[in-house]
Amino acid sequence: MNSLDPTKPRMRTLAPVDVTTIQERVYQSLRLGLLKGEFLPGEQVTIRGLADVLGTSPMPVREAVARLIAERAIEQSGPRTLRVAPYLATEHENYIRIRMQLEGYAAERAARAPRNPALIGELRRHNDAMSEAVEAGDFEAALAGNQAFHFELYGAAGYPQLLDIISTLWLRTGPIVASARRDQALFERLFRIGVRIHGDAIDAVAQRDGAAARWAVNLDIRSSHLAIRKFYKTSVEAPAR
Amino acid sequence: MNSLDPTKPRMRTLAPVDVTTIQERVYQSLRLGLLKGEFLPGEQVTIRGLADVLGTSPMPVREAVARLIAERAIEQSGPRTLRVAPYLATEHENYIRIRMQLEGYAAERAARAPRNPALIGELRRHNDAMSEAVEAGDFEAALAGNQAFHFELYGAAGYPQLLDIISTLWLRTGPIVASARRDQALFERLFRIGVRIHGDAIDAVAQRDGAAARWAVNLDIRSSHLAIRKFYKTSVEAPAR
DNA sequence: ATATAAGATATGTGATCTCATATCCGTTAA
DNA sequence: TTAACGGATATGAGATCACATATCTTATAT
Structure with a gap:
């Protein structure tokens, strides 16, 4: 019997295969x-x-x-x-108000949730990454950092269902936000403001101040909305419905 | 030329056909x-x-x-x-909290929206229908009346997008609420409380008191939740996930 | 009698084909 | 020159078929 003997136990190197549909x-x-x-x-x-x-x-x-x-x-x-989904000013404004309700609530709950020692560090890490990406002019990375920050924060609220609904809302507004980054100057300014507001949100969470966390997130959403509205008003006209 | 003359204009009785997929x-x-x-x-x-x-x-x-x-x-x-979707206690509780945020907000906005003269009448009509259905023991009609009342109210906020998200949440919790009606005594009590709270909500809207409207809707959601939780705790066990 | 294995059935996933029709483009007639 | 008609093309909707596999049934062996 040599080493190819099929009855002899041997190390398998086969890895599980991706079985998702x-x-x-x-x-x-x-x-x-x-x-x-x-x-x-x-x-x-x-x-x-x-x-x-x-x-x-x-x-x-x-x-x-x-x-x-x-x-x-x-x-x-x-x-x-x-x-x-196209950009329609009033429709988008409605989504912004809904997001302020839900994401503000998520931030409030996250601030009041049982302390997770790693949370503050993670939030800072995402916000720093976003800040560096903005200064480097890498808007895709800045966008990713912004998203990571928000979902890290909302995830800390401990509501998978809430996170799910917020994700859906981001999916609707995502293309709108992402396409608006084509105006570099506007978005550099926007992201810099965002980084600062995120800092306020982190402080609020660190102090377990739910109301302040809610307020910071709402300010973040509203200020980004204003920038996007300005972008669409001055450059692109929304396609006809 | 007789009456079958194809060149003579005549009344058509053909109606448009349902073209939905x-x-x-x-x-x-x-x-x-x-x-x-x-x-x-x-x-x-x-x-x-x-x-x-x-x-x-x-x-x-x-x-x-x-x-x-x-x-x-x-x-x-x-x-x-x-x-x-099965009934899972903590998951359902999370949805209840999310519904309180969104439906409370919708009620608040509805109360503060520009006056619609027909609104109060419509709300009363739905609530009366619900009340009569409860007394008649027709729980399906009571359920329909409850739904009509809520969506009439939320629709008055003027946010189609918000209505849409709330609808999705009702779709998730619908089977749970509806199946719980099998405990007649519990649900008779629940619906009677609901009718009274709806009355408070109508008053709040009539007085354009957004905070009171929000409060009434939140009370309605919470009280129905408590009844459902009691029902599931005492009768059915949720199927294993 | 019970447990295990083999076969049958049920079911979601994916590919392929057909159909109705909306859209685009070229031709023709006024 | 322009507008209307007609054909070609593109596209979503639906039916049918094929496949892999999970689940249930049944038979056999211990």
Whole structure:
């Protein structure tokens, strides 16, 4: 019997394989693309087109898109047309008010939640990363840092369901925020303000001051909203509904 | 030329035909069924089974179910199993807190919105219908009246997007609330309390007192939650996750 | 009698095909 | 030159088929 003896126990090097469905991977990919600003608000998409880009058949894309339609991140603009949710001033303003309610509440709960020793450090780390990215002019990284900061904070509230709803709202407003970064000067200013407000939020959490945490997050949301509104007012006109 | 002359103008009796997709009708049907309590929390469903009941093929059902999964009304409990969202005490409690934030906010805004002369009358009408249904022991009608009252109120806030999110939350908690009506005595008591609280809410709106409206709605949500928790604690145990 | 294994059934996932129709483009007639 | 008609193309919706596998049933062996 040599070393190839099949009855002899030996080390296996096979690793478990990714068993997630194609549909799920398509969904996650589209979701990430929306949050990273790879789609413009109002941009038309087609199921077959996405399937080609993603290297799969239309079938999994259809169902991933159906989920995104349910989350209002993609909408049917006509009988046979799909598009990324467009920027509409009043609609976006409504979402901002809803976000202030929910994210403000999440921040308040996070500040009042049982102390997690690592939380403050993590928040600072995300905010520092965002700050450095802004100064380096890397707006994609700044966007990612901003997102990481917010979700670290909201996650500390200990409400998976709340986090889930907030994620959906970010998915709707993501392409709008991300595409607005094309105005570099405006967004540099915006992100610098954001970094400072995040600092206030961190202080509020450190002092377990729920009201102050809520206030800081609401200020952050509102100030970013104002910048985005200015961007869209002065540059792009929203596509017709 | 007789009366069948095709050149002679004549009255047409053809009415427009329903052009909505099967998928959309399946979705609306499932949605209504969930809100009316035709599904039990944790109940298993199959795509082919639903397709048979609805008299269609699995295809439109698949995509309608995908949307409901995105809304967390249906979930995948295993590799090849779908079920209606089950009752889980802490998860449900989290949803209750989120609903208090959002529905409280909606009520506050509704009370402070520009006066709609018909609103108070509509609210009273829904609440009276609910009250009569409770006394008649018609819990399905009472449930419908309760829903109509809440959405009439929240709709008056003038935030379609907020209404949409609240609808999604009701879709998740709908089967839980609806199935709990099986304990008649408990729910008779609950609905009677609800009718009274609704009266307080109507008064708050009539006086344009946003804080009072928020308070009334939050009390309504919380009291119904307590009744449901009691029901599930004393009767049914939630299916294992 | 019980436990294990083999076979049958059920079910979600994905691919492929068909269909209706919206959209685009070129041709033709006024 | 312009507008209207018609054909080609693109696209979402739906049906059908194929596949892998989880679950249930049944038979057999201990």
